[in-house]
Amino acid sequence: MSEVDGDAAGWSQGTMDAEYRVGGQDDFEPEAEETSDAERRGAEVDAAGHGERLDRWLTGLAPEFSRNHLQALIERGCVVTDGKPVTKPAHKLRAGQRVEIELQPTDESRAFRAEVMTLDCVYEDEHLLVVDKPAGLVVHPAPGNWSGTLMNGLLARHPLAATLPRAGIVHRLDKDTSGLMVVGKTLEAVTALSRQIAAREVHREYLALAWGRVEEAFVVKQALRRDPVSRVKMAVAPANLGKPARTDVFPLGVGEVQGRPVSAVHCVLHTGRTHQIRVHLTHSGHPLVADALYGGVPALGMSRQALHAARLGFTHPITHEALTLRAPLPADLAAAWAEIGAAGLPD
Structure with a gap:
């Protein structure tokens, strides 16, 4: 469902492990010390x-x-x-x-606790919500980030999150990728959204700044797998060794930074593999601006990878209404975007 963990069959109803059932409503009061x-x-x-x-x-x-x-x-x-x-x-x-x-208690056992935080919700009803995640916010507790995650915020936002697998999270974005994420608020919604993800029926579009000159649209169909050398990275792989992945890339403008071309691009995902856009663009000779993990050097004031989940389309799991939602560029990426004079997301 996302640039990070989209096609996650394991995020369906069967993943409701006991560790995610963190208790009743009393557990949602913030605790300073435990x-x-x-x-x-x-x-x-x-x-x-x-x-x-x-x-x-x-x-x-x-x-x-x-x-x-x-x-x-x-x-x-x-x-x-x-x-x-x-x-x-x-x-x-x-x-x-x-x-x-x-x-x-272990850090892991403390992880599934409610933490009150401000969430920018662009859509919400009794079945689901769509969050515009800021860069820097980790989605799910993991080593090094056992608190202060989106999951912790969701547990504080609505009590039923405690009864859902991963508090209703059905996909993820990287910590330093900003933009739209859909979250289920009931088990029925979580299950239906997970099925849409698995069936690749959710439409995801991203805006990015990448090094190099992109003046024509192109398609990347490189399978992806975990990098055999560095476990924190993904890498392209032969079809028989990786998972299929496809990214469509469209040009939106080209500028220059200290004599080097930088392109604004519009990326459409057909799959949602871990780091998919980042790896596909790097493989194509266009690493993202400020993507240190994949060799994209900083520029234009960006201190994190220049990637934003700008548009999200899916069918409402209960009402079956077609929903298309947008998130404007955050301040850091908007300033960099304006500096090279790029066009916006097409209609």
């Missing part, structure tokens, strides 16, 4: 534990936690031996010592 979630547990080191590493010994005292998490708790000062804090996981224990630990 120390009440901590549990204290202690025991005396027996003869078998003499000389054992602290982190390894704690896996027997708290087997429900991973060793990595226990190591983090030790380093945070959550463990004491004989009343004295110990912050080194490799600390060797002695028989007869009393060890106590404050067991705090």
Whole structure:
């Protein structure tokens, strides 16, 4: 459904794992500190534990936690031996010592909590909403971003989000890609939207600034897969090794930055693979402006990839009305766009 994770069959009803069912309406009050979630547990080191590493010994005292998490708790000062804090996981224990630990929840378990935030909704009814996501907002909790995500905001916005897979999110945009995302507010809507995505019945159009001169329309039909060298990147691949992907690219204007051409382009997705537009344009010799991951150097004041999900079209999952929604360019991209004098999104 998006430049990042569109054709996601796994986002259907079958993905409603227990970890996403975060409780009743009381869970939607913002919480500053969660120390009440901590549990204290202690025991005396027996003869078998003499000389054992602290982190390894704690896996027997708290087997429900991973060793990595226990190591983090030790380093945070959550463990004491004989009343004295110990912050080194490799600390060797002695028989007869009393060890106590404050067991705090993992970051993952804290992730699915409501956080009040301002969301720019361009459309909303009782079944769904369409958000104009700003650049910099992560869509879904993941390592390094366990809070402050769109999901956290959705959990605070409407109580039913807690009963839905991924709080109703049926597709994603990259953190630094701005623009439109549709979110289901009921299970019926989530299921129907996921089916539209899988059937490629959702229309997605993007605006982008790319290095190089694009004066004629072209189509990229390169299969994509995870980059075999860098796991944070995607790469083009032979058809038998990757997933099919198609991007149509249309020129909207060409300018120059320090003697180098920069093109404004209109991209239409036929699939929604991870990083699809970014990889397809880079493969075509036109990396996005300020897309550091794929070699696009900054220019025109852009500090993030110059990519915006500008138009989204789909069938309302309940009323069956045809909806087409637009999101104007955000301030950073609008200023860069104006500097090269490019045309806007065609009707």
